[in-house]
Amino acid sequence: MRQSSAKLIAIFICLVLAYGLAFYMAFRTPSAEGEEAVAEPIAQTQQTDEDIVADDGPYDETLTITAGDTLASILNRFGIPKAQAHEAITALSKVFNPKDLKTDQEVYIIYDSQLEGEGYDLKFLRIRADLDHDVELVRSGGGVFQATKYKKELKHEYASIEGSIKISLYADGLKAGASPKMLNDMIKVFSHDVNFQFDIQPGTTFSLFYDTYKDEESGLERPGELLSAKLVIDGKVHEVYRYQPPGGVPSYYTALGEAVRKMLMKTPVDGARLSSGFGNRKHPILGFTKMHKGVDFAAPKGTPIMAAGDGVIERCSPYSSYGNYVCIRHNGNTKTAYAHLSRFAKGMKSGTKVRQGQIIGYVGATGRASGPHLHFEVIQNGKHVNPTKVTQLASNKLSGTTLASFHANKARIESIRREKAKAIDEPQKVEIIKAVDPLSVLLKAQRMAEKQKSASVISKRNGQTSNLTPVYNLLKE
Ligand SMILES: [Zn+2]
Numbered sequence: 001m002r003q004s005s006a007k008l009i010a011i012f013i014c015l016v017l018a019y020g021l022a023f024y025m026a027f028r029t030p031s032a033e034g035e036e037a038v039a040e041p042i043a044q045t046q047q048t049d050e051d052i053v054a055d056d057g058p059y060d061e062t063l064t065i066t067a068g069d070t071l072a073s074i075l076n077r078f079g080i081p082k083a084q085a086h087e088a089i090t091a092l093s094k095v096f097n098p099k100d101l102k103t104d105q106e107v108y109i110i111y112d113s114q115l116e117g118e119g120y121d122l123k124f125l126r127i128r129a130d131l132d133h134d135v136e137l138v139r140s141g142g143g144v145f146q147a148t149k150y151k152k153e154l155k156h157e158y159a160s161i162e163g164s165i166k167i168s169l170y171a172d173g174l175k176a177g178a179s180p181k182m183l184n185d186m187i188k189v190f191s192h193d194v195n196f197q198f199d200i201q202p203g204t205t206f207s208l209f210y211d212t213y214k215d216e217e218s219g220l221e222r223p224g225e226l227l228s229a230k231l232v233i234d235g236k237v238h239e240v241y242r243y244q245p246p247g248g249v250p251s252y253y254t255a256l257g258e259a260v261r262k263m264l265m266k267t268p269v270d271g272a273r274l275s276s277g278f279g280n281r282k283h284p285i286l287g288f289t290k291m292h293k294g295v296d297f298a299a300p301k302g303t304p305i306m307a308a309g310d311g312v313i314e315r316c317s318p319y320s321s322y323g324n325y326v327c328i329r330h331n332g333n334t335k336t337a338y339a340h341l342s343r344f345a346k347g348m349k350s351g352t353k354v355r356q357g358q359i360i361g362y363v364g365a366t367g368r369a370s371g372p373h374l375h376f377e378v379i380q381n382g383k384h385v386n387p388t389k390v391t392q393l394a395s396n397k398l399s400g401t402t403l404a405s406f407h408a409n410k411a412r413i414e415s416i417r418r419e420k421a422k423a424i425d426e427p428q429k430v431e432i433i434k435a436v437d438p439l440s441v442l443l444k445a446q447r448m449a450e451k452q453k454s455a456s457v458i459s460k461r462n463g464q465t466s467n468l469t470p471v472y473n474l475l476k477e
Contacts (some may be wrong), residue, residue, distance in 0.1 A: 058123055059110035060181050064105070065105045071098040077346055077359070079109050079120040086120055088137060091145035096127060097133040104249040110435040142260045147332055154213035154222070158420050162207040165330045170272040180272070185226045187271035188357060189240045192263040194231060195388050196271035197297050205232045209417050225250070227413050230337060241410045245402050252447055255400040257406045261310075261356055264336065268308040269297045269363065269374050293384040294377035301342050301372040303363040307354040307378075308336045316348045316360075322375070326360050336387075340366050401444025 004440060006313030063074060071092070075085035089098055101107075110124040125137040137147045173183040186208055187196060194200070211224040231238040244250040252260045267274075275298040311330040318327035324341035328349065342364025354360060365372045378387040398406050418455060441470075 037279070057120075059108045059112050059203070060108065061184070062106050062108045062181065063358070064355065065101050065103055065336075066358065067103050069103075071100070071101065071107075073473065074107060075122060078109065079118075080111065080122045081119050083124060088125065088139070088145050091101070092125070092135065092137050092147045095147045095149035100129075101127070101390065105415065130165045135179060155216050156224075156225075157212050157214050157221075159212045159223070159463070160207070160417060160418055161210070165200060165204040165206070166202060169196070169204075169206065176206075178208060178224055182210060182223055182226065183272060184270075186229050186231075187267070189229055189260060190231055191265040191267035191271060193238050193254075193261045194233065194266060195295070196267040196293075197274050197314055198388070199233055201234065204234075206230065209413065209420075226252075228410075228417070239405075241260050241413060243406050243409050245398065246405070248251070251422045252408060253398065257403050263309070264330070264334070264378065264387075265306065265308040265356065267297070268297055268306045268336070268338070268376060270304045270306075273299050273303045275299060294339075294375050297363075297374040297376065298366065299363045299372065299374065301362070303374075304345075304359045305338055305341065305361045305363060305373075305374055305417065307356055307358045307360050308378075309334075309356045311336075311354060313350055313352045313354060313360070315350055316344055316352075318366070321368035321454050323369065324361065328360070330352060333381045335379040337377040340364055340369040340373060340376075342366065371421055391469075392449070400426075 004005045027171045035240065061078075065074075073088050074086055075088065076082070076367050080088070092098060106128060108126040109122065111120045111122050113119075114121050121139065122137075123139050129135045133149055133151055135147065135149045137145055140438045161173075161182070163172050163177050165172045169187070171181055173186070174180070178186075186206070190196075203246050207230045208226060209228045210226055213224055214221045214223050225242055228239065228241045241255070242250055243253050263463075265283045305326075307328055309328070309330045311328040313326065314329045314335065315325065315327040317325065320340075322339035324339075324343065324344060326338045326344065328336050328338075330336065338361065340363075341361040344361045345359045348354075348360055363372050369375070373407050376387055397403075
Protein backbone atom coordinates (compact mmCIF):
# COMPACT_ATOMS: atom_id res chain seq x y z
CA MET A 1 0.00 0.00 0.00
CA ARG A 2 2.71 2.42 1.01
CA GLN A 3 4.83 1.38 -1.89
CA SER A 4 2.09 1.91 -4.46
CA SER A 5 1.23 5.36 -3.08
CA ALA A 6 4.95 6.27 -3.29
CA LYS A 7 4.82 5.07 -6.90
CA LEU A 8 1.80 7.30 -7.55
CA ILE A 9 3.57 10.28 -6.06
CA ALA A 10 6.62 9.57 -8.23
CA ILE A 11 4.41 9.37 -11.35
CA PHE A 12 2.69 12.60 -10.34
CA ILE A 13 6.02 14.41 -9.89
CA CYS A 14 7.23 13.12 -13.27
CA LEU A 15 4.05 14.37 -14.93
CA VAL A 16 4.40 17.82 -13.34
CA LEU A 17 8.02 18.01 -14.48
CA ALA A 18 7.10 16.90 -17.99
CA TYR A 19 4.31 19.51 -18.26
CA GLY A 20 6.63 22.13 -16.85
CA LEU A 21 9.25 21.32 -19.44
CA ALA A 22 6.66 21.33 -22.19
CA PHE A 23 5.41 24.77 -21.12
CA TYR A 24 8.96 26.02 -20.94
CA MET A 25 9.72 24.73 -24.44
CA ALA A 26 6.56 26.18 -25.89
CA PHE A 27 6.69 29.63 -24.37
CA ARG A 28 10.30 30.52 -23.85
CA THR A 29 11.79 33.30 -25.90
CA PRO A 30 13.07 31.95 -29.19
CA SER A 31 16.86 31.72 -29.06
CA ALA A 32 19.33 29.79 -31.17
CA GLU A 33 16.98 27.58 -33.16
CA GLY A 34 14.41 30.32 -32.82
CA GLU A 35 16.08 32.21 -35.67
CA GLU A 36 13.66 30.72 -38.14
CA ALA A 37 10.78 31.54 -35.87
CA VAL A 38 11.92 35.16 -35.88
CA ALA A 39 12.44 35.31 -39.63
CA GLU A 40 8.92 34.15 -40.35
CA PRO A 41 7.05 36.76 -38.32
CA ILE A 42 9.11 39.47 -40.04
CA ALA A 43 7.75 38.32 -43.38
CA GLN A 44 4.27 38.45 -41.85
CA THR A 45 4.76 41.93 -40.51
CA GLN A 46 5.90 43.11 -43.92
CA GLN A 47 2.65 41.85 -45.30
CA THR A 48 0.82 43.69 -42.53
CA ASP A 49 2.72 46.79 -43.51
CA GLU A 50 1.43 46.50 -47.08
CA ASP A 51 -2.08 46.00 -45.83
CA ILE A 52 -1.76 49.14 -43.81
CA VAL A 53 -0.65 51.09 -46.85
CA ALA A 54 -3.56 49.71 -48.86
CA ASP A 55 -6.61 49.97 -46.59
CA ASP A 56 -5.71 50.70 -43.04
CA GLY A 57 -5.98 54.08 -41.43
CA PRO A 58 -5.39 56.86 -40.87
CA TYR A 59 -7.48 58.06 -43.76
CA ASP A 60 -7.40 61.54 -45.17
CA GLU A 61 -10.00 63.15 -47.35
CA THR A 62 -10.85 66.50 -48.80
CA LEU A 63 -14.53 67.21 -48.69
CA THR A 64 -16.41 69.89 -50.58
CA ILE A 65 -19.15 71.64 -48.64
CA THR A 66 -22.61 71.14 -50.12
CA ALA A 67 -25.63 73.36 -49.52
CA GLY A 68 -27.15 72.35 -46.16
CA ASP A 69 -23.91 70.87 -44.80
CA THR A 70 -22.84 71.75 -41.28
CA LEU A 71 -19.60 70.81 -39.61
CA ALA A 72 -21.59 68.43 -37.40
CA SER A 73 -23.22 66.71 -40.39
CA ILE A 74 -19.82 66.30 -42.07
CA LEU A 75 -18.21 64.75 -38.99
CA ASN A 76 -21.25 62.55 -38.59
CA ARG A 77 -20.79 61.34 -42.19
CA PHE A 78 -17.25 60.24 -41.34
CA GLY A 79 -18.49 58.20 -38.37
CA ILE A 80 -17.07 60.51 -35.70
CA PRO A 81 -19.02 59.93 -32.45
CA LYS A 82 -21.45 62.74 -31.59
CA ALA A 83 -19.78 63.70 -28.32
CA GLN A 84 -16.36 63.88 -29.94
CA ALA A 85 -17.73 65.96 -32.85
CA HIS A 86 -19.26 68.34 -30.33
CA GLU A 87 -15.91 68.74 -28.55
CA ALA A 88 -14.17 69.34 -31.87
CA ILE A 89 -16.64 72.02 -32.95
CA THR A 90 -16.49 73.73 -29.54
CA ALA A 91 -12.69 73.91 -29.78
CA LEU A 92 -12.83 75.12 -33.39
CA SER A 93 -15.39 77.82 -32.58
CA LYS A 94 -12.73 79.69 -30.61
CA VAL A 95 -10.95 80.63 -33.83
CA PHE A 96 -13.52 80.07 -36.57
CA ASN A 97 -17.27 80.42 -36.71
CA PRO A 98 -18.55 77.15 -38.21
CA LYS A 99 -21.48 79.13 -39.66
CA ASP A 100 -18.97 80.84 -41.96
CA LEU A 101 -18.56 77.61 -43.91
CA LYS A 102 -19.54 78.27 -47.49
CA THR A 103 -20.75 75.99 -50.25
CA ASP A 104 -17.82 74.65 -52.31
CA GLN A 105 -15.34 75.43 -49.54
CA GLU A 106 -13.00 72.54 -48.86
CA VAL A 107 -12.40 70.78 -45.57
CA TYR A 108 -9.40 68.49 -45.25
CA ILE A 109 -9.65 65.89 -42.51
CA ILE A 110 -7.60 63.00 -41.19
CA TYR A 111 -9.48 60.35 -39.28
CA ASP A 112 -8.74 56.90 -38.04
CA SER A 113 -10.72 53.86 -36.99
CA GLN A 114 -11.01 53.55 -33.24
CA LEU A 115 -8.85 50.91 -31.67
CA GLU A 116 -11.87 49.83 -29.72
CA GLY A 117 -15.32 50.47 -31.10
CA GLU A 118 -16.89 50.73 -34.53
CA GLY A 119 -16.53 54.46 -35.11
CA TYR A 120 -13.70 56.74 -36.12
CA ASP A 121 -11.59 59.27 -34.28
CA LEU A 122 -11.05 62.70 -35.75
CA LYS A 123 -7.31 63.38 -35.78
CA PHE A 124 -6.91 66.56 -37.77
CA LEU A 125 -9.05 69.06 -39.62
CA ARG A 126 -8.08 71.99 -41.80
CA ILE A 127 -10.29 74.66 -43.29
CA ARG A 128 -9.07 77.39 -45.59
CA ALA A 129 -10.69 80.22 -43.66
CA ASP A 130 -9.65 82.61 -46.40
CA LEU A 131 -6.80 82.97 -48.84
CA ASP A 132 -4.25 83.93 -46.21
CA HIS A 133 -5.47 81.99 -43.21
CA ASP A 134 -5.82 78.37 -42.41
CA VAL A 135 -7.68 77.03 -39.44
CA GLU A 136 -6.36 73.77 -38.07
CA LEU A 137 -7.77 71.49 -35.44
CA VAL A 138 -5.50 68.85 -33.93
CA ARG A 139 -6.50 66.12 -31.53
CA SER A 140 -3.75 65.40 -29.04
CA GLY A 141 -2.91 61.98 -27.70
CA GLY A 142 -5.01 62.71 -24.62
CA GLY A 143 -8.04 63.32 -26.83
CA VAL A 144 -8.12 67.09 -26.34
CA PHE A 145 -8.81 69.26 -29.38
CA GLN A 146 -6.78 72.35 -30.01
CA ALA A 147 -7.64 74.84 -32.74
CA THR A 148 -5.27 77.35 -34.28
CA LYS A 149 -5.79 80.01 -36.87
CA TYR A 150 -2.64 81.13 -38.56
CA LYS A 151 -1.43 83.22 -41.38
CA LYS A 152 0.15 81.06 -43.99
CA GLU A 153 3.85 81.65 -44.05
CA LEU A 154 4.76 78.43 -45.69
CA LYS A 155 7.11 78.35 -48.60
CA HIS A 156 5.23 77.66 -51.76
CA GLU A 157 6.80 74.99 -53.94
CA TYR A 158 5.89 72.65 -56.71
CA ALA A 159 6.14 68.91 -56.82
CA SER A 160 6.18 66.73 -59.87
CA ILE A 161 5.56 63.02 -59.63
CA GLU A 162 5.84 60.59 -62.52
CA GLY A 163 5.71 56.88 -62.89
CA SER A 164 4.42 53.94 -64.85
CA ILE A 165 2.13 51.19 -63.70
CA LYS A 166 3.41 47.71 -63.08
CA ILE A 167 1.15 46.51 -60.27
CA SER A 168 -1.56 49.08 -59.68
CA LEU A 169 -2.03 52.81 -59.89
CA TYR A 170 -2.12 52.98 -56.11
CA ALA A 171 0.94 50.82 -55.37
CA ASP A 172 3.09 52.34 -58.12
CA GLY A 173 1.87 55.84 -57.28
CA LEU A 174 2.96 55.48 -53.65
CA LYS A 175 6.28 54.10 -54.85
CA ALA A 176 6.76 57.15 -57.08
CA GLY A 177 6.37 59.39 -54.03
CA ALA A 178 2.73 60.44 -54.15
CA SER A 179 0.67 60.58 -50.95
CA PRO A 180 -2.63 58.67 -50.70
CA LYS A 181 -4.49 61.99 -50.88
CA MET A 182 -2.76 62.89 -54.15
CA LEU A 183 -3.62 59.54 -55.66
CA ASN A 184 -7.21 59.81 -54.58
CA ASP A 185 -7.36 63.30 -56.09
CA MET A 186 -5.99 61.92 -59.32
CA ILE A 187 -8.40 59.00 -59.39
CA LYS A 188 -11.29 61.40 -58.77
CA VAL A 189 -10.37 63.81 -61.56
CA PHE A 190 -9.97 61.00 -64.06
CA SER A 191 -12.91 58.88 -62.98
CA HIS A 192 -15.06 60.84 -65.45
CA ASP A 193 -12.91 59.69 -68.28
CA VAL A 194 -11.38 56.41 -67.24
CA ASN A 195 -12.87 53.17 -65.97
CA PHE A 196 -10.25 52.26 -63.41
CA GLN A 197 -11.32 48.62 -63.37
CA PHE A 198 -10.93 47.98 -67.10
CA ASP A 199 -8.84 50.68 -68.73
CA ILE A 200 -5.69 50.78 -66.62
CA GLN A 201 -3.09 48.34 -67.88
CA PRO A 202 0.61 47.65 -67.36
CA GLY A 203 2.62 50.35 -69.09
CA THR A 204 0.09 53.09 -68.32
CA THR A 205 2.06 56.17 -67.35
CA PHE A 206 0.93 58.86 -64.96
CA SER A 207 2.16 62.25 -63.92
CA LEU A 208 0.97 64.62 -61.24
CA PHE A 209 1.87 68.24 -60.79
CA TYR A 210 1.15 69.66 -57.39
CA ASP A 211 1.81 72.74 -55.41
CA THR A 212 3.05 72.16 -51.92
CA TYR A 213 3.56 74.25 -48.82
CA LYS A 214 6.74 73.78 -46.93
CA ASP A 215 7.38 74.87 -43.39
CA GLU A 216 11.09 75.61 -43.65
CA GLU A 217 11.65 75.38 -39.93
CA SER A 218 10.36 71.87 -39.50
CA GLY A 219 10.87 70.77 -43.08
CA LEU A 220 7.30 69.51 -43.06
CA GLU A 221 5.52 69.70 -46.35
CA ARG A 222 1.82 69.68 -47.06
CA PRO A 223 0.38 68.86 -50.43
CA GLY A 224 -1.58 71.83 -51.74
CA GLU A 225 -3.65 71.50 -54.86
CA LEU A 226 -3.35 69.18 -57.80
CA LEU A 227 -2.59 71.60 -60.65
CA SER A 228 -2.49 69.15 -63.49
CA ALA A 229 -2.51 65.43 -64.05
CA LYS A 230 -1.91 63.20 -67.00
CA LEU A 231 -2.58 59.54 -67.71
CA VAL A 232 -1.39 57.87 -70.89
CA ILE A 233 -3.21 54.60 -71.49
CA ASP A 234 -2.28 52.66 -74.58
CA GLY A 235 -1.08 55.84 -76.27
CA LYS A 236 -4.25 57.76 -75.44
CA VAL A 237 -3.60 60.92 -73.44
CA HIS A 238 -5.97 61.98 -70.66
CA GLU A 239 -5.21 65.38 -69.13
CA VAL A 240 -6.82 67.72 -66.63
CA TYR A 241 -5.94 71.19 -65.40
CA ARG A 242 -7.10 73.10 -62.37
CA TYR A 243 -8.65 76.43 -63.21
CA GLN A 244 -10.75 79.04 -61.47
CA PRO A 245 -13.06 80.85 -63.88
CA PRO A 246 -13.81 84.50 -63.08
CA GLY A 247 -16.47 84.57 -60.36
CA GLY A 248 -16.40 80.77 -60.02
CA VAL A 249 -14.72 78.20 -57.81
CA PRO A 250 -11.58 76.26 -58.76
CA SER A 251 -12.35 73.11 -60.66
CA TYR A 252 -10.80 70.70 -63.15
CA TYR A 253 -11.04 70.96 -66.90
CA THR A 254 -9.89 68.79 -69.78
CA ALA A 255 -7.19 70.15 -72.08
CA LEU A 256 -10.02 71.42 -74.29
CA GLY A 257 -11.65 73.34 -71.47
CA GLU A 258 -14.55 71.02 -70.57
CA ALA A 259 -15.48 70.95 -66.89
CA VAL A 260 -15.00 67.40 -65.60
CA ARG A 261 -17.43 68.01 -62.77
CA LYS A 262 -20.30 68.24 -65.23
CA MET A 263 -19.50 64.82 -66.60
CA LEU A 264 -20.62 61.53 -65.19
CA MET A 265 -17.93 59.59 -63.35
CA LYS A 266 -17.01 56.33 -65.06
CA THR A 267 -15.55 54.96 -61.81
CA PRO A 268 -18.06 55.85 -59.08
CA VAL A 269 -16.17 53.87 -56.48
CA ASP A 270 -12.93 54.39 -54.53
CA GLY A 271 -10.61 53.58 -57.43
CA ALA A 272 -7.72 52.82 -55.14
CA ARG A 273 -9.45 49.74 -53.83
CA LEU A 274 -10.59 48.19 -57.07
CA SER A 275 -9.37 44.67 -57.63
CA SER A 276 -7.24 45.21 -60.66
CA GLY A 277 -5.47 41.91 -61.25
CA PHE A 278 -4.22 42.45 -64.76
CA GLY A 279 -4.25 38.74 -65.48
CA ASN A 280 -7.98 38.26 -65.18
CA ARG A 281 -9.09 41.58 -66.59
CA LYS A 282 -12.59 41.31 -67.92
CA HIS A 283 -13.00 42.71 -71.38
CA PRO A 284 -15.42 45.66 -71.26
CA ILE A 285 -17.39 44.33 -74.24
CA LEU A 286 -18.12 41.06 -72.45
CA GLY A 287 -19.66 43.08 -69.66
CA PHE A 288 -22.49 44.22 -71.90
CA THR A 289 -24.43 41.26 -73.09
CA LYS A 290 -28.18 41.72 -73.38
CA MET A 291 -28.67 40.42 -69.87
CA HIS A 292 -26.20 42.68 -68.16
CA LYS A 293 -27.50 46.22 -68.03
CA GLY A 294 -24.48 47.83 -66.43
CA VAL A 295 -20.91 47.42 -65.46
CA ASP A 296 -19.45 45.70 -62.40
CA PHE A 297 -16.64 46.95 -60.19
CA ALA A 298 -15.10 44.32 -57.93
CA ALA A 299 -13.97 45.87 -54.66
CA PRO A 300 -13.81 44.78 -51.03
CA LYS A 301 -16.96 45.00 -48.94
CA GLY A 302 -17.22 48.44 -47.40
CA THR A 303 -15.45 50.32 -50.21
CA PRO A 304 -17.10 53.75 -50.52
CA ILE A 305 -19.41 54.31 -53.51
CA MET A 306 -19.78 57.86 -54.82
CA ALA A 307 -22.56 59.66 -56.61
CA ALA A 308 -21.44 59.72 -60.26
CA GLY A 309 -22.84 63.22 -60.71
CA ASP A 310 -24.83 65.94 -58.97
CA GLY A 311 -28.47 64.94 -58.56
CA VAL A 312 -31.36 63.91 -56.36
CA ILE A 313 -31.85 60.45 -54.88
CA GLU A 314 -34.92 58.87 -56.39
CA ARG A 315 -34.80 55.53 -54.63
CA CYS A 316 -32.75 54.21 -51.75
CA SER A 317 -34.01 50.84 -50.55
CA PRO A 318 -33.70 47.08 -51.10
CA TYR A 319 -34.89 46.24 -54.63
CA SER A 320 -35.28 42.48 -55.42
CA SER A 321 -32.16 40.90 -56.94
CA TYR A 322 -30.37 44.26 -56.89
CA GLY A 323 -30.19 44.03 -53.10
CA ASN A 324 -29.63 47.40 -51.45
CA TYR A 325 -30.14 49.82 -54.30
CA VAL A 326 -29.71 53.54 -54.96
CA CYS A 327 -31.01 55.42 -57.98
CA ILE A 328 -30.02 59.05 -58.61
CA ARG A 329 -31.74 61.43 -61.02
CA HIS A 330 -29.35 63.85 -62.75
CA ASN A 331 -30.28 66.55 -65.18
CA GLY A 332 -30.46 65.86 -68.89
CA ASN A 333 -32.84 62.86 -68.48
CA THR A 334 -30.02 60.77 -67.05
CA LYS A 335 -30.22 58.44 -64.06
CA THR A 336 -27.57 56.29 -62.45
CA ALA A 337 -28.20 53.17 -60.36
CA TYR A 338 -25.99 51.38 -57.84
CA ALA A 339 -26.72 47.83 -56.66
CA HIS A 340 -25.68 45.17 -54.11
CA LEU A 341 -24.66 47.75 -51.47
CA SER A 342 -23.74 46.44 -48.04
CA ARG A 343 -25.27 49.58 -46.55
CA PHE A 344 -26.34 53.11 -47.40
CA ALA A 345 -24.45 56.19 -46.27
CA LYS A 346 -26.07 58.15 -43.48
CA GLY A 347 -28.77 60.60 -44.51
CA MET A 348 -29.52 58.95 -47.85
CA LYS A 349 -33.22 58.74 -48.66
CA SER A 350 -35.39 59.56 -51.61
CA GLY A 351 -35.30 63.31 -52.15
CA THR A 352 -31.79 63.82 -50.74
CA LYS A 353 -29.64 66.11 -52.89
CA VAL A 354 -26.20 64.71 -53.57
CA ARG A 355 -23.06 66.19 -55.01
CA GLN A 356 -20.76 64.43 -57.41
CA GLY A 357 -18.21 62.38 -55.48
CA GLN A 358 -20.32 62.32 -52.32
CA ILE A 359 -20.38 58.92 -50.64
CA ILE A 360 -23.84 57.38 -51.00
CA GLY A 361 -23.15 53.85 -49.77
CA TYR A 362 -20.69 51.01 -49.50
CA VAL A 363 -19.85 47.99 -51.65
CA GLY A 364 -21.49 44.72 -50.64
CA ALA A 365 -23.05 41.57 -52.02
CA THR A 366 -26.74 41.96 -51.15
CA GLY A 367 -29.34 40.63 -53.59
CA ARG A 368 -28.18 38.29 -56.34
CA ALA A 369 -24.41 38.69 -56.22
CA SER A 370 -21.69 36.07 -56.15
CA GLY A 371 -19.25 38.34 -54.32
CA PRO A 372 -18.84 41.93 -53.20
CA HIS A 373 -19.02 44.32 -56.16
CA LEU A 374 -20.75 47.45 -57.34
CA HIS A 375 -23.20 46.96 -60.17
CA PHE A 376 -23.50 50.35 -61.88
CA GLU A 377 -26.09 51.37 -64.46
CA VAL A 378 -26.71 54.47 -66.53
CA ILE A 379 -30.24 55.09 -67.76
CA GLN A 380 -30.88 57.76 -70.38
CA ASN A 381 -34.42 58.64 -71.44
CA GLY A 382 -35.61 55.43 -69.81
CA LYS A 383 -33.11 53.20 -71.62
CA HIS A 384 -30.06 51.45 -70.20
CA VAL A 385 -26.92 52.63 -71.92
CA ASN A 386 -23.28 51.60 -71.76
CA PRO A 387 -21.79 53.50 -68.80
CA THR A 388 -18.35 53.52 -70.38
CA LYS A 389 -19.69 55.38 -73.42
CA VAL A 390 -21.74 58.08 -71.72
CA THR A 391 -19.93 60.71 -69.77
CA GLN A 392 -21.40 64.03 -70.74
CA LEU A 393 -24.33 65.16 -68.59
CA ALA A 394 -24.66 68.61 -70.08
CA SER A 395 -22.28 70.58 -72.21
CA ASN A 396 -20.16 72.81 -70.03
CA LYS A 397 -17.34 73.86 -72.23
CA LEU A 398 -15.66 77.14 -71.46
CA SER A 399 -15.98 79.66 -74.24
CA GLY A 400 -14.93 83.15 -75.30
CA THR A 401 -12.66 85.08 -72.98
CA THR A 402 -13.02 82.45 -70.22
CA LEU A 403 -11.68 79.78 -72.56
CA ALA A 404 -8.80 82.09 -73.50
CA SER A 405 -8.03 82.67 -69.83
CA PHE A 406 -8.17 78.90 -69.21
CA HIS A 407 -5.63 78.31 -71.97
CA ALA A 408 -3.36 81.04 -70.56
CA ASN A 409 -3.54 79.40 -67.12
CA LYS A 410 -2.83 75.99 -68.64
CA ALA A 411 0.22 77.38 -70.44
CA ARG A 412 1.43 78.88 -67.16
CA ILE A 413 1.11 75.52 -65.34
CA GLU A 414 2.97 73.82 -68.21
CA SER A 415 5.82 76.31 -68.10
CA ILE A 416 6.28 76.06 -64.30
CA ARG A 417 6.26 72.33 -64.73
CA ARG A 418 8.92 72.42 -67.46
CA GLU A 419 11.10 74.69 -65.32
CA LYS A 420 10.73 72.31 -62.43
CA ALA A 421 11.59 69.30 -64.60
CA LYS A 422 14.70 71.12 -65.87
CA ALA A 423 15.80 71.93 -62.32
CA ILE A 424 15.40 68.31 -61.30
CA ASP A 425 17.19 66.95 -64.37
CA GLU A 426 20.19 69.21 -63.94
CA PRO A 427 22.51 68.74 -60.96
CA GLN A 428 21.34 65.92 -58.76
CA LYS A 429 18.26 63.88 -59.48
CA VAL A 430 18.22 62.90 -55.83
CA GLU A 431 16.16 65.91 -54.88
CA ILE A 432 12.94 64.62 -56.40
CA ILE A 433 10.33 66.05 -54.14
CA LYS A 434 8.68 63.43 -52.06
CA ALA A 435 5.48 65.10 -51.05
CA VAL A 436 4.17 62.56 -48.61
CA ASP A 437 1.84 64.17 -46.16
CA PRO A 438 4.07 64.11 -43.07
CA LEU A 439 1.22 64.37 -40.65
CA SER A 440 -0.42 61.28 -42.02
CA VAL A 441 2.87 59.39 -41.81
CA LEU A 442 3.30 60.57 -38.25
CA LEU A 443 -0.21 59.46 -37.33
CA LYS A 444 0.38 56.11 -38.97
CA ALA A 445 3.50 55.61 -36.85
CA GLN A 446 1.58 56.70 -33.77
CA ARG A 447 -1.18 54.26 -34.54
CA MET A 448 1.31 51.46 -35.07
CA ALA A 449 2.83 52.24 -31.69
CA GLU A 450 -0.61 51.98 -30.12
CA LYS A 451 -1.30 48.76 -31.99
CA GLN A 452 2.04 47.44 -30.88
CA LYS A 453 1.16 48.22 -27.29
CA SER A 454 -2.13 46.36 -27.48
CA ALA A 455 -0.52 43.55 -29.48
CA SER A 456 2.14 43.06 -26.86
CA VAL A 457 -0.56 42.81 -24.23
CA ILE A 458 -2.16 40.02 -26.22
CA SER A 459 1.10 38.26 -26.86
CA LYS A 460 2.06 38.46 -23.22
CA ARG A 461 -1.23 36.81 -22.46
CA ASN A 462 -0.29 34.04 -24.88
CA GLY A 463 3.17 33.81 -23.39
CA GLN A 464 4.87 34.72 -26.67
CA THR A 465 7.23 37.50 -27.59
CA SER A 466 6.04 40.34 -29.75
CA ASN A 467 7.50 40.59 -33.23
CA LEU A 468 5.78 43.82 -34.14
CA THR A 469 8.75 46.10 -33.64
CA PRO A 470 10.04 45.80 -37.22
CA VAL A 471 6.79 47.24 -38.60
CA TYR A 472 7.26 50.39 -36.62
CA ASN A 473 10.78 50.73 -37.92
CA LEU A 474 9.63 50.20 -41.49
CA LEU A 475 7.04 52.94 -41.12
CA LYS A 476 9.56 55.35 -39.75
CA GLU A 477 11.64 55.19 -42.92
ZN1 LIG B 1 -23.62 43.67 -62.65
